[in-house]
Amino acid sequence: MTRSSIGAYTRGVQLTFVLTWTLIAASVQADNLLYHNGVGRVYDPYVQPLERELELRTYYQTDDDSLESDILRQRVGFGAAINERVFAELYLTGLKLPGSAMLLESYELESKIQLTEQGEYAADWGLLLELERERSESIAEFATTLLMSRQWGNWVGTLNLGVEYEFGSNIRNEFDTFMSAQWRLRYRESLEPGLEFYADEFTRGIGPVLTGLVRGAENQKWHWEAGLVYPLNHITPDYTYRVLLEYEF
Amino acid sequence: MTISTHISSSIRLGARLLTGVVLYCMTMGAQAQTPVFEIEIREHLFYPSEFKIPAGQKVKLIIYNRDATPEEFESYELNREKVIVGNTQGIVFIGPLKPGEYPFFGEFNPKTAQGKVIVE
Numbered sequence: 001m002t003r004s005s006i007g008a009y010t011r012g013v014q015l016t017f018v019l020t021w022t023l024i025a026a027s028v029q030a031d032n033l034l035y036h037n038g039v040g041r042v043y044d045p046y047v048q049p050l051e052r053e054l055e056l057r058t059y060y061q062t063d064d065d066s067l068e069s070d071i072l073r074q075r076v077g078f079g080a081a082i083n084e085r086v087f088a089e090l091y092l093t094g095l096k097l098p099g100s101a102m103l104l105e106s107y108e109l110e111s112k113i114q115l116t117e118q119g120e121y122a123a124d125w126g127l128l129l130e131l132e133r134e135r136s137e138s139i140a141e142f143a144t145t146l147l148m149s150r151q152w153g154n155w156v157g158t159l160n161l162g163v164e165y166e167f168g169s170n171i172r173n174e175f176d177t178f179m180s181a182q183w184r185l186r187y188r189e190s191l192e193p194g195l196e197f198y199a200d201e202f203t204r205g206i207g208p209v210l211t212g213l214v215r216g217a218e219n220q221k222w223h224w225e226a227g228l229v230y231p232l233n234h235i236t237p238d239y240t241y242r243v244l245l246e247y248e249f
Numbered sequence: 250m251t252i253s254t255h256i257s258s259s260i261r262l263g264a265r266l267l268t269g270v271v272l273y274c275m276t277m278g279a280q281a282q283t284p285v286f287e288i289e290i291r292e293h294l295f296y297p298s299e300f301k302i303p304a305g306q307k308v309k310l311i312i313y314n315r316d317a318t319p320e321e322f323e324s325y326e327l328n329r330e331k332v333i334v335g336n337t338q339g340i341v342f343i344g345p346l347k348p349g350e351y352p353f354f355g356e357f358n359p360k361t362a363q364g365k366v367i368v369e
Contacts, residue, residue, distance in 0.1 A: 048321070048330065048331070049319075049332045049334055050319055050332055050334065051332065084334075117341070117342055118331075118342065119307070119342035119343060188325075189325045218357065219321060219356050
């Protein structure tokens with residue numbers, strides 16, 4: 001097999017894989033899960049040695065169904081690079097329902113692995129491993145996500161394809177797939193507009209996002225993202241607002 | 250879709266993923282002709298601070314950090330950032346690029362560690 005035919009076959013396999021995953025993520029339906037919202041963030045596949053960060057994410061959703069409206073979810077995390085290829089982060093997620101106080105919903109340990117050097121191949125590759133445990137119920141999930149990113153001129157496309165196994169005595173043990181994607185214009189460092197898409201067992205959403213980076217003293221950086229996700233099915237909330245702030249030091 | 254069907258679908262997808270990654274790695278031989286440029290970081294300065302690379306071609310930079318402290322090769326124009334721990338080396342791939350000048354700097358010492366890539 002020649003190099004060009006291997007390359008063509010590889011691209012064909014990858015395209016088939018991505019399309020299949022997308023179709024599955026977009027076709028699997030199940031019973032609704034109260035307060036579930038699959039909008040998260042789109043991960044790039046890069047790790048920097050010595051990097052440490054504090055992260056705050058806020059998600060607020062509204063819906064014409066009062067049970068799914070006015071729900072605030074916040075997630076705080078601390079992460080650090082373990083070596084030049086692996087980054088680990090611990091999260092706590094809080095959930096606030098209407099008329100209630102914010103309660104701790106879950107804990108999560110996450111590890112990102114950079115598989116290739118940026119720009120080395122046609123796309124950059126990484127892997128994300130997540131282990132999440134609900135605080136008040138016997139529900140846990142382990143997820144593995146393939147991270148891909150590619151640059152076309154001033155545009156960057158990033159795709160996350162994941163499979164997760166949910167288990168515990170308060171949930172049906174099962175595998176699920178999910179995906180998210182982002183198409184972003186590298187307009188300038190402090191402001192990059194883009195479009196995001198999210199799909200999982202329940203969620204189908206799409207919407208605009210703004211991201212940017214602000215430099216502080218020495219090697220301190222503030223990375224921010226703000227997005228609005230509109231539903232593509234009747235389960236996804238009408239509006240999901242998301243804000244992310246990362247302080248790298 | 251039943252649970253068993255879903256599980257077997259996931260396993261098949263995983264196998265395709267592995268196949269794709271393995272075959273992708275097989276194409277690594279295509280990188281063998283990538284030109285290599287070497288840069289040194291000494292006393293928080295880049296040597297050379299300016300260098301020329303060909304337009305339309307991917308280039309591999311090997312950056313040796315001769316200082317004891319870390320440095321970060323950073324460039325928004327090149328869309329690259331790479332932390333290089335003290336007394337180690339890092340690899341950065343850039344390009345293919347259009348002709349022009351692309352500045353870079355060392356984020357840990359931005360006032361002194363500056364340079365640019367000239368693409369022609």
